[in-house]
Amino acid sequence: MPRSNSAKNSSSTSESGPTASLVGAADGAARTIMPSSNSPDANTLALAQAGDHHAFAQLYSIHKRRIYSLCLRMVGNAAEAEDLTQEAFLQLHRKIATFRGDSAFSTWLHRLAINVVLMHLRKKGLPVMSLDEAMEPSHDDGPGRSFGAPDLSLSGSIDRLALERAVAELPAGYRLIFVLHDVEGYEHNEIAGMLDCSIGNSKSQLHKARLKLRDALRTSLQKEGQQ
Amino acid sequence: MTEDRNNRTCQEFQEHLADLIASGENVSNNPHLQTCANCRALLADLETIAEAARQLFPIEQPKEDLWDRIELAIQKEEGSARPD
Numbered sequence: 203m204p205r206s207n208s209a210k211n212s213s214s215t216s217e218s219g220p221t222a223s224l225v226g227a228a229d230g231a232a233r234t235i236m237p238s239s240n241s242p243d244a245n246t247l248a249l250a251q252a253g254d255h256h257a258f259a260q261l262y263s264i265h266k267r268r269i270y271s272l273c274l275r276m277v278g279n280a281a282e283a284e285d286l287t288q289e290a291f292l293q294l295h296r297k298i299a300t301f302r303g304d305s306a307f308s309t310w311l312h313r314l315a316i317n318v319v320l321m322h323l324r325k326k327g328l329p330v331m332s333l334d335e336a337m338e339p340s341h342d343d344g345p346g347r348s349f350g351a352p353d354l355s356l357s358g359s360i361d362r363l364a365l366e367r368a369v370a371e372l373p374a375g376y377r378l379i380f381v382l383h384d385v386e387g388y389e390h391n392e393i394a395g396m397l398d399c400s401i402g403n404s405k406s407q408l409h410k411a412r413l414k415l416r417d418a419l420r421t422s423l424q425k426e427g428q429q
Numbered sequence: 430m431t432e433d434r435n436n437r438t439c440q441e442f443q444e445h446l447a448d449l450i451a452s453g454e455n456v457s458n459n460p461h462l463q464t465c466a467n468c469r470a471l472l473a474d475l476e477t478i479a480e481a482a483r484q485l486f487p488i489e490q491p492k493e494d495l496w497d498r499i500e501l502a503i504q505k506e507e508g509s510a511r512p513d
Contacts (some may be wrong), residue, residue, distance in 0.1 A: 224450045224456075224475055224479045258503075259496065259500075262496055262499065265487045266490075266491055266495070266496075267489065267490055267491070268488060270460055270489055270490070270491040270495075271487075271488045274489055283491075284491055284492060284495055287491055287495060288498055288499050288502065292499065292502055292503065292506070295503050295506075296506075305506075314506075316434045318445060320442065360477055360478065360481040361483065362481065362485065365478070365481050365485060366485060367481070368484075369485065380482070384478075384479055384482035384483070385482050385483070385485055390466065402448075405447055405448070405450075405451035406447045408451075409446065409447030409450065409451075409475075410447075412475050412478050412479065413475070415472075415478050416474045419474075419478070420474075422469060424487050
């Protein structure tokens, strides 16, 4: 289940031990879903489910930023993210009557949008999971191994723009896992279910994604140092 | 390359790091890290990246005309579903 930013922040401050933030979902921290402002009132939802066009437009208005941002993170391209947002809301329109309220509406919609993105990536022929070599044929030794003498460290602080850039440049499979786990807060078992892969695979891909980000950020720091 | 008391090298430690982290175990207590500054720095960097990810990506706004496109697509679907 995804966590909201506020939930992430609260869980990070309540955890102890330097690896708590790396573990993420495995720590069992409580998750909230979305800010309450994103929860449509039951009446709007019921009206939209009954086919009321204005109510549906209101749902779009409430959720558009969150869904578009999710698509953008997952594909890293604004035009593609808009197309996927459109497809997600079209699917919502087709399926909204089937929503039974077993989960929060926002969670349901979030999951629906992720499925739309995954379908899209599969159609594009991207091996969404597990095929490291297909994604990174030139990386014989995997990313970011750090054997030997201590070298440039990130020193506990990261430039946000540099990190966003590095995430955008990750191979799509790595980016997907990183965004789902570290940004959106899904647990490995949920990711494994979504991507039809093993939990171990999800964990290992996430680790590799973080190592690649570390490589990219250190390279960026080195370049800055040379200027 | 550093070896810990159990003769575990950085390479061996890092190969198991993903599993160690995902297990929820407190990796900082791992014996290898007591003797290896390089792997301690690696772990600290991964921690920093995971923390920073939580602050990543402000909520973005799609273009204003996206709703028009969606509305049009809905009308099209509804039109084609309607019997003649």
